[in-house]
Amino acid sequence: MGVTSPLKAQTHSRSFTTKFLPYVLYALLPVALFRFYFHSFPSPLSSTDQLPHGNRIILTSSSSSPSSLSLSREQETANEAPCNYTNGRWVQDKMGPLYNGTTCGTIKEGQNCISHGRLDLGYLYWRWQPSQCELPRFDPNTFFHLLSNKHIAFVGDSMARNQLESLLCMLATVSNPNLVYTNGEDNKFRRWHFASHNVTVSVYWSPFLVRGVEKSKTGPDHNELYVDVVDERWGSDLDHLDMVVLSMGHWFLHPAVYYEGGSVLGCHYCPGLNQTEIGFYDVMRKAIKTALKTIIGRKAASGDGIDVFLTSFSPSHFEGEWDKAGACPKTEPYKEGEKMVEGMDADMRLIAVKEIEAAKASANQFGGLRLEALDVTKLSLMRPDGHPGPYMYPFPFGNGVQEHVQNDCVHWCLPGPIDTWNQIMLQVIKRWRR
Incomplete structure (x- = not known):
């Protein structure tokens, strides 16, 4: 009907x-x-x-x-291209950091600028704005979700430790890290465990990535590097690692003698040793090659995958003498175009970027191996205000302004600009998982 x-x-x-x-x-x-x-x-x-x-x-x-x-x-x-975080500018950000220096117990004393009395806290209220895309705020829960049941290792010099402590502090805002292992002078080998997501985070002191003997008061007054042999203090643990963040550069500026194939290759800044001066650029390139080749070779042989980041060189900002009160006195970032990546900073950055690209081609024949350069040279260069400076020591001007005060214009205050490194790293991990 x-x-x-x-x-x-x-x-x-x-x-x-x-x-x-x-x-x-x-x-x-x-x-x-x-x-x-x-x-x-x-x-x-x-x-x-x-x-x-x-x-x-x-x-x-x-x-x-x-x-x-x-x-x-x-x-x-198909048309979605990875965001290029290399170029951009620092813009003011009212939100500020996720954490502060008084609530995170993992910060090395020398980088805890807030607790050491730094009063000009404007350096905390800037964020990196890439030129052609957005960089989201770091989300600890997303990090845990993507890396649950994984072991992440930071391998390298004190910049690796600096970046590691930044990550730990941001993750600690939602989950408590338990220190489960510590060893070495100044706790250079440490490991934390986040029970909530079964995430392990480790740091390995290895300033050259390859095997080396560091200068000391009782030994030689120069470093000794074996550029074709990986540092097994971290290399021997590769079977247990799911992600590695490599960081090096500043230690290659020190006097050193280099070895390759059991013979002396040359030296850097070694008057009186009767060795051939060869500089450090090619040696640094060889060290990176050895580290990446070892990771790829061992992981490919075992059939296991791994994610690898290589953090590019982070410039220092000394102005004048390192022991003057104003060695890095700026309180704001450089403006776009005010400071360029050039000279040694540009050369060391380029070595890292080129070597990671070459390693990608080698890793493509194996499944589960992903490599990326964490290119932070420019964004770091533009932040002369983010270093501890005289606040590497507690209240350096408590008794008035002194002419000679040791400054740290290499490492970064926590919280500070180095938190951005981990922001970018998380975005790359998200892209990989997609």
Whole structure:
């Protein structure tokens, strides 16, 4: 019964039409409203469908058929390029850091600028704005979700430790890190465990990445490096590591004698040793090659995957003598174009970037090996205000301003600009998981 076709409806009498027409209209009204709503407004996206700014898919009209929508999603995915975090500028940020120096117990004393009495806290309220994309605020819960049941190791010099402590402090805002291992002078080998997500974070002191003998008061007054042999203090643990963050550079500036294949290769700044001066650039390149080749070779042989980051060189900001009260006195970042990456800073950065790209080509033949340069040289160069300076010691001017005060213009205050390194690292990990 009822109207089943417009053509049949025309054969009925006028009274029949008059009697049943209102019911037909009432029946069609919900259908019309349904089509109007779902073809006039975009469907809400779930949290897993959110795409970076500039790559978001928007449904605009009823003309988008299922086939065209599928094609547009494929095109968006294919055209989505990784964000380039290398270039950008520092912009003011009212939110400030996730943590402070008085609540995080893992910060090395020399980088705990707040507890050491630094009063000009404006350096805490800046964020890095890449030129062509957004850099989201670090989300500890996302990090834990992506790296649950994983072991992350920071390997290298004191900059590796600096970055490690930044990460620990940000993660500690949502979960408590338990120190489960410590060894070596100045606790240079440590390990923490986050029981909430079964995440392990370790730091390995290895300033050259390869095997080396550090200068000392009782030994030689120069470093000795074996550029073709990895430092097994971390290399022997590769079977247990899921992600490695390598960091080195500053220790290559010190006097050293280099060995390769059991013979002396040359030296850097070694008057009186009767060795050939060869500088340190090529040696640093060889050390990176050895480290990356070892990681790829051992992980490929075992069939296990690993994620590898190589942090580029972080420039220092000494102005004048290192022991003067104003050795790094600036209180704001450099403006865009005010400071350029050049000279030694540019050369050391380029070595890291080129070697990680070369290693990628080698790793592509194996599954599960992902490598990336954490290119932080420029964003670090533009932050002369982020170092401890005289606040590497507690309250250095408590008894008035002294002419000679040791300054640290190499490492970074925590919290501080180095937190951005881990922000970028998390975004790369998110891209890998996608």
